[in-house]
Amino acid sequence: MSRIGITTTVPIEIILASGQVPVDLNNIFITDKEASKLVEAAEDAGYPRNICGWIKGLYSTVVNSNDIDKVIAVTQGDCSNTHALMETLELAGVQTLPFAYPFDRDYDLLKLQMDKLIAALGTDWEAVGKVTNRLKSLRQKVAEIDRLTWQENTVSGFDNHLFQVSCSDFDGDADSFEQRVDEFLAKTQAAAEFNENIRLGFIGVPPIFTDLYTYFEQMGARVVFNEVQRQFAMPNVVEDLVEQYRLYTYPYGVFGRIQDIQAEIEKRNIDGIIHYVQSFCFRQIEDMIFREKLDVPILTIEGDKPGRVDARTKLRIDSFLEMLK
Amino acid sequence: MLCGIDLGSRSVKLVITDTAGKIEFTNVFETVRFYREYGKRHQDGLVVDFEALGVGQISEVIATGYGRNTIDIVGATVIPELKAHALGAIWQTGLTDFTLLDLGGQDSKVIKVRKRKMVDFATNDKCAASTGRYLENMASVLDISLEELSRYSDNPVELNSTCAIFGESELIGRIVEGYGIPELSAGVNYTIYKRIKPMLTSLISDTIVFTGGVALGQAIRRLIEQELKREVVVPQHPQLNGAIGCVAHALEKREQNAARN
Numbered sequence: 001m002s003r004i005g006i007t008t009t010v011p012i013e014i015i016l017a018s019g020q021v022p023v024d025l026n027n028i029f030i031t032d033k034e035a036s037k038l039v040e041a042a043e044d045a046g047y048p049r050n051i052c053g054w055i056k057g058l059y060s061t062v063v064n065s066n067d068i069d070k071v072i073a074v075t076q077g078d079c080s081n082t083h084a085l086m087e088t089l090e091l092a093g094v095q096t097l098p099f100a101y102p103f104d105r106d107y108d109l110l111k112l113q114m115d116k117l118i119a120a121l122g123t124d125w126e127a128v129g130k131v132t133n134r135l136k137s138l139r140q141k142v143a144e145i146d147r148l149t150w151q152e153n154t155v156s157g158f159d160n161h162l163f164q165v166s167c168s169d170f171d172g173d174a175d176s177f178e179q180r181v182d183e184f185l186a187k188t189q190a191a192a193e194f195n196e197n198i199r200l201g202f203i204g205v206p207p208i209f210t211d212l213y214t215y216f217e218q219m220g221a222r223v224v225f226n227e228v229q230r231q232f233a234m235p236n237v238v239e240d241l242v243e244q245y246r247l248y249t250y251p252y253g254v255f256g257r258i259q260d261i262q263a264e265i266e267k268r269n270i271d272g273i274i275h276y277v278q279s280f281c282f283r284q285i286e287d288m289i290f291r292e293k294l295d296v297p298i299l300t301i302e303g304d305k306p307g308r309v310d311a312r313t314k315l316r317i318d319s320f321l322e323m324l325k
Numbered sequence: 326m327l328c329g330i331d332l333g334s335r336s337v338k339l340v341i342t343d344t345a346g347k348i349e350f351t352n353v354f355e356t357v358r359f360y361r362e363y364g365k366r367h368q369d370g371l372v373v374d375f376e377a378l379g380v381g382q383i384s385e386v387i388a389t390g391y392g393r394n395t396i397d398i399v400g401a402t403v404i405p406e407l408k409a410h411a412l413g414a415i416w417q418t419g420l421t422d423f424t425l426l427d428l429g430g431q432d433s434k435v436i437k438v439r440k441r442k443m444v445d446f447a448t449n450d451k452c453a454a455s456t457g458r459y460l461e462n463m464a465s466v467l468d469i470s471l472e473e474l475s476r477y478s479d480n481p482v483e484l485n486s487t488c489a490i491f492g493e494s495e496l497i498g499r500i501v502e503g504y505g506i507p508e509l510s511a512g513v514n515y516t517i518y519k520r521i522k523p524m525l526t527s528l529i530s531d532t533i534v535f536t537g538g539v540a541l542g543q544a545i546r547r548l549i550e551q552e553l554k555r556e557v558v559v560p561q562h563p564q565l566n567g568a569i570g571c572v573a574h575a576l577e578k579r580e581q582n583a584a585r586n
């Protein structure tokens with residue numbers, strides 16, 4: 001079975017239906033013990049310093065691996081840097097397949113993109129339908145982990161983050177992932193409730209910091225909402241796969257995300273929002289919109305290279321939590 | 326006696342007051358020198374040698390500063406830095422609604438205070454532009470004192486780079502073009518204003534309290550008043566504001582306890 005790298009969430013039902021294994025490059029990069037070396041390697045290869053660390057990490061992850069020779073790159077709805085990432089990967093001999101989420105959520109255009117991916121990977125809608133059904137129950141279980149996080153307070157913000165974010169590729173193997181989910185759910189039944197006073201929501205791309213969630217907990221707060229990670233997991237299970245990827249908020253405009261965030265802030269009783277932005281990312285601009293539209297206190301924190309939270313960011317977090325007390 | 330310490334990245338500010346809050350002693354030390362001369366390592370952390378400081382019996386130490394997790398003064402209560410600054414400004418000015426601008430050696434902070442509570446803040450991230458360090462660099466390029474530099478705000482020459490390093494070559498370029506010290510200095514001060522303006526306007530109030538070492542000079546204060554048309558208040562001890570906030574915190578706690586008993 002060949003492995004296909006993905007640069008962000010794509011309809012993996014299609015990859016799985018084609019009998020290939022999806023590999024979310026972000027997860028491989030960030031869990032690498034030498035993640036910051038990967039960023040440096042991309043810089044050595046000629047990537048500019050003032051480009052997002054995620055992009056550089058993805059580049060090196062693919063170039064270094066010996067079993068990923070094909071990458072599905074999301075060319076619209078994620079990151080414009082992906083265009084050049086694709087081109088430099090092509091230069092390094094990696095085959096790339098583009099996938100574009102239509103900006104206006106147009107059903108037909110999205111369907112067309114999926115049709116093309118199906119054709120490119122040599123499968124059909126019938127096989128895709130079977131996988132979609134197979135993944136439904138798994139997605140529901142992961143949604144249950146999310147519910148336990150905010151409603152029962154028995155799952156930590158980090159575990160929530162990890163299970164949700166892993167749904168972009170189900171760690172390459174939906175069956176063994178499901179087993180881990182089952183074990184986790186069983187264990188959680190006996191878990192004590194978390195009692196940190198301050199309830200936070202985390203919005204924006206997953207952080208490049210490795211110990212951010214631990215730090216919040218150490219300071220008496222916990223994350224009960226992981227916006228993008230939860231979207232990766234697709235909590236809204238619907239019959240039609242095209243519709244499912246249309247409901248997925250992340251690749252479309254920011255206002256759809258805001259609606260989702262607003263609803264969850266109320267439902268989950270959130271005291272404050274952490275907006276994570278990545279250095280040199282166009283999404284930093286959207287901070288303006290969140291501040292205008294959301295009426296809870298927001299702390300914007302910026303990460304650059306992989307590693308631990310720096311002293312300056314800690315200072316800002318401390319002050320923010322103090323403010324929410 | 327109460328002791329408030331603000332451990333900044335470049336200087337340590339120390340304020341000692343009696344239990345009624347009357348200031349008895351203040352000092353600003355260079356950070357490294359402070360640790361070398363008045364800090365003693367102890368297995369639990371750092372012990373401040375008050376005897377060497379010659380300040381008598383201290384009953385309570387309250388500390389704040391750069392990363393509260395890195396501070397480990399034995400026996401001290403540690404409070405978050407922005408909180409200390411907000412408290413200090415309230416205590417020094419008696420105001421309850423304002424925007425605090427603190428420009429220090431390496432950091433700039435803007436804090437919005439409403440009804441004596443911090444409601445929002447912004448800090449510059451990972452860059453020493455618009456801070457004391459930048460001003461020091463520029464003053465040394467111009468071969469004048471910081472004090473002299475801070476006199477001028479009229480007819481600023483145009484400077485685009487607020488980077489403490491790249492700013493130098495740009496400034497030298499202007500010197501070569503023949504501008505005089507007043508316009509050059511005003512240009513330097515104006516770049517600081519431009520840098521902090523977005524932070525200030527997004528957290529604006531009718532009154533701006535201006536603290537930190539940079540507030541000791543005149544030019545930036547004038548620029549803010551002229552350009553933003555707001556009242557700018559510089560408290561009596563702008564540089565000691567964080568340390569005063571530490572003492573204010575202790576006094577507040579004492580009052581609360583007294584009210585409870």
Ligand code: SF4
Nearest residue numbers: 052054078079278281
């Ligand atoms: S964080 Fe921003 S710049 Fe970086 S990969 Fe994601 S979208 Fe692109």
